[in-house]
Amino acid sequence: MIEARELTKRYGDRTVVDRLSFSVRPGEVTGFLGPNGAGKSTTMRMIIGLDAPTGGSVTVAGRSYARHAAPLHEVGSLLEAKSVHPGRTAVAHLLALAHTHGIPRRRVDEVIDLAGLGSVAGKRVGAFSLGMGQRLGIAAALLGDPAIVMLDEPVNGLDPEGVLWVRNLLRGLADEGRAVMLSSHLMSETALIADHLVIIGRGRLLADTSVDEFTRQASGGGVRVVTPDAMRLRALLAAPEVTISSSSAEELLVSGRDAREIGIVAAQHGVPLYELTPQAVSLEAAFMELTRDAVEYQSAPADADRKAA
Numbered sequence: 609m610i611e612a613r614e615l616t617k618r619y620g621d622r623t624v625v626d627r628l629s630f631s632v633r634p635g636e637v638t639g640f641l642g643p644n645g646a647g648k649s650t651t652m653r654m655i656i657g658l659d660a661p662t663g664g665s666v667t668v669a670g671r672s673y674a675r676h677a678a679p680l681h682e683v684g685s686l687l688e689a690k691s692v693h694p695g696r697t698a699v700a701h702l703l704a705l706a707h708t709h710g711i712p713r714r715r716v717d718e719v720i721d722l723a724g725l726g727s728v729a730g731k732r733v734g735a736f737s738l739g740m741g742q743r744l745g746i747a748a749a750l751l752g753d754p755a756i757v758m759l760d761e762p763v764n765g766l767d768p769e770g771v772l773w774v775r776n777l778l779r780g781l782a783d784e785g786r787a788v789m790l791s792s793h794l795m796s797e798t799a800l801i802a803d804h805l806v807i808i809g810r811g812r813l814l815a816d817t818s819v820d821e822f823t824r825q826a827s828g829g830g831v832r833v834v835t836p837d838a839m840r841l842r843a844l845l846a847a848p849e850v851t852i853s854s855s856s857a858e859e860l861l862v863s864g865r866d867a868r869e870i871g872i873v874a875a876q877h878g879v880p881l882y883e884l885t886p887q888a889v890s891l892e893a894a895f896m897e898l899t900r901d902a903v904e905y906q907s908a909p910a911d912a913d914r915k916a917a
């Protein structure tokens with residue numbers, strides 16, 4: 609379990625993490641989301657003691673990271689700018705890490721297998737592709753068989769097979785009862801991996817919710833109905849909680865009734881339907897809507913679109 613309470617980080621007069629409170633629970637994958645510059649890496653650095661909070665606190669399994677006798681067994685982490693000596697082979701890198709933490713050679717072989725690095729374990733890390741580097745970073749994070757796994761943008765640079773591998777790996781780790789946290793700025797990708805979402809913008813908490821709930825809210829875009837009997841269907845569907853708009857004689861946009869309910873009413877009254885389409889807002893669109901005031905560098909056309917909308 610990771611618990612942040614009112615966690616705050618200021619650089620000079622800039623507050624980059626602002627009274628952030630959230631939990632990363634065992635048995636779940638928590639997606640830590642925010643646009644570029646939202647404060648995700650800074651938060652993760654504070655979790656593992658690489659940065660000191662200006663205010664508030666964050667604990668890992670009940671105490672601050674620095675107070676664990678064997679922190680590598682407690683939290684395995686992959687932070688973006690992890691430096692690995694380019695002249696070292698992957699296996700030498702992992703062995704050196706294992707050695708300094710009293711981890712047996714057997715475990716090095718296990719994580720090499722787990723990360724699919726068997727065929728390149730003897731290669732120098734300097735010659736690794738970005739994806740291979742990510743796999744090595746993940747292997748290193750798992751070396752201590754940690755109860756908590758924290759990965760900063762783990763799918764960055766991975767090809768589709770690599771993305772699927774990360775997804776399955778993290779799911780498996782959570783199913784074993786570990787607390788898994790991954791950061792990303794990609795909503796739709798995260799929704800496929802995570803159970804729980806912590807979304808931040810400009811250092812502040814914007815949402816702390818389940819993926820299911822976020823998806824449910826994002827899909828509340830109404831139902832488009834096309835029928836030659838639009839006037840009659842509109843009257844049949846009328847209720848205080850239902851709103852209906854129309855942009856042409858045969859088309860209705862209905863909110864407050866789902867497609868199934870509309871279909872049943874139409875069938876009961878013999879109203880023919882040409883089209884019945886739930887208007888799902890994409891998860892990415894819902895995420896952009898939530899974070900749009902927190903985006904650090906907004907491109908001019910996107911801004912113009914927003915004003916026009």
Ligand SMILES: Nc1ncnc2c1ncn2[C@@H]1O[C@H](COP(=O)(O)OP(=O)(O)OP(=O)(O)O)[C@@H](O)[C@H]1O
Binds near residue numbers: 650651793
């Ligand atoms: N050492 C530092 N000194 C001053 N400002 C910093 C420092 N580290 C980070 N920042 C600023 O803090 C803000 C948050 O940065 P951070 O890297 O935590 O964001 P992020 O959400 O991880 O972004 P990204 O998705 O781009 O990696 C940024 O505006 C960044 O410029």
